[in-house]
Amino acid sequence: MRPTLTHVALHVPDLEPCIRFYADFCGMRVIHERAGKGSKIVWMAEPGKEHQFIFVIMPGGQARHLASDDYSHFGFAVDSRERVDAIATRAEAAGCLIWAPRDEPYPVGYYCGLRDPAGNYVEFSYGQPLGPGSEALPIP
Structure with a gap:
């Protein structure tokens, strides 16, 4: 195994x-x-x-201080572009939005990024060949 x-x-x-x-x-x-x-x-x-x-x-950990161009992150897939936008709106109001929603060529898709309270980056994406709806998308 x-x-x-x-x-x-x-x-x-x-x-x-x-x-x-x-x-x-x-x-x-x-x-x-x-x-x-x-x-x-x-x-x-x-x-x-x-x-x-x-x-x-x-x-017991230390806060992470990632640079704005550091794309280390946890990735969560969502089921629509509208869901990405809704998360970004909530995150902006909460002061934790770091990447406004944006489109990137396949396989990246549409995404936004947040900073968790420990400083880790968290991405929410739609249109990647992973997660909800991905069965119909080829993996490059």
Whole structure:
């Protein structure tokens, strides 16, 4: 059997704002929590994907200070351009929008980017050959 990617673990400076961000913007929910690192450690997943891929979020990390041209990010697919626009509007009001919605040639598609409370970049995209509706798109 080959290895399967199951999780990403993040140390963050302040746990609760990160939990709220990933719940509010990404639709993830806490599926497990336990004591650890002087606070608690949480596992978050998208509903229905709890056994496929999770974020493990732990306190005690340093804030990330990524450059504006650093495109390191977590990517979430959404089901329409309008959904990208709606997320960008909410993020702008919350002060965490870093990349306004934009179109890029295939396979990048239409996307926007946010900064989570720990400084990680998070992309929301439509039209990539990944995620909702991707079955009809070829992978280059």
